[in-house]
Amino acid sequence: MASSGNFETKFSGGYYIGVDWKQTEQNTTNNTSKVTATVYIRSAGSSYRINSSAQKTIKVVIDGTTYSGTNTVGLSGGAKKNLLTASKVVSHNSDGNKSCAISCSAAINISFSSG
Numbered sequence: 001m002a003s004s005g006n007f008e009t010k011f012s013g014g015y016y017i018g019v020d021w022k023q024t025e026q027n028t029t030n031n032t033s034k035v036t037a038t039v040y041i042r043s044a045g046s047s048y049r050i051n052s053s054a055q056k057t058i059k060v061v062i063d064g065t066t067y068s069g070t071n072t073v074g075l076s077g078g079a080k081k082n083l084l085t086a087s088k089v090v091s092h093n094s095d096g097n098k099s100c101a102i103s104c105s106a107a108i109n110i111s112f113s114s115g
Contacts, residue, residue, distance in 0.1 A: 011108070014044030015075075019060065019104050024087065031096065036087040037062055039104045046077035057107045058084040063100045073108055 008018025018040055025034035037060050043049060055070040067086035075081050083106065092098040 007102075008040075008042065014048035015050070016042040016044065017104065017106055017108075018042065019102055021062075021102050025089075031092045031094075032089050033092065033098065034087055034089050035062055035100055035102075036085065037102050037104075038085040039083045039106065040080055041073055041075055041083060041106070041108075042080040043075050043077055048075075049077040049079075050075040056083075058104070059106070060084055060086050060102070060104045062086060062088040062102055063090045073106070 002023075004020075004022035006018060006020050008016045010016050019037050020040065021035060021037040023033045024036045027033070039058050039060050041050075050073055052074050053072050056073050057068060058071055059066055059068040061067075065088055067084070069084045071083045073081070073083070090098055090100050
């Protein structure tokens, strides 16, 4: 298992949603690792900002377990905002390796306008 990584996708104009993840602990006796994933929203530049204080539902799935929470998606231009952080202890295979699937979703539901 790699010790860290990142993936993101553009969801509208200059806005991205993504996940930073890392192995935060390793227990060789129990053959496990703790994986922490942080869902974020990012603006590509100063003209891309979100003026919203409404609570939105955020979910992240780590190795089949879903974690959810709410957060506001208000965002300054050119900024990155963490929306949800979750951790899970995952068991390695008998050879010490592990593939760990991570995915995220966010029900953002906002209207974008210029000006």
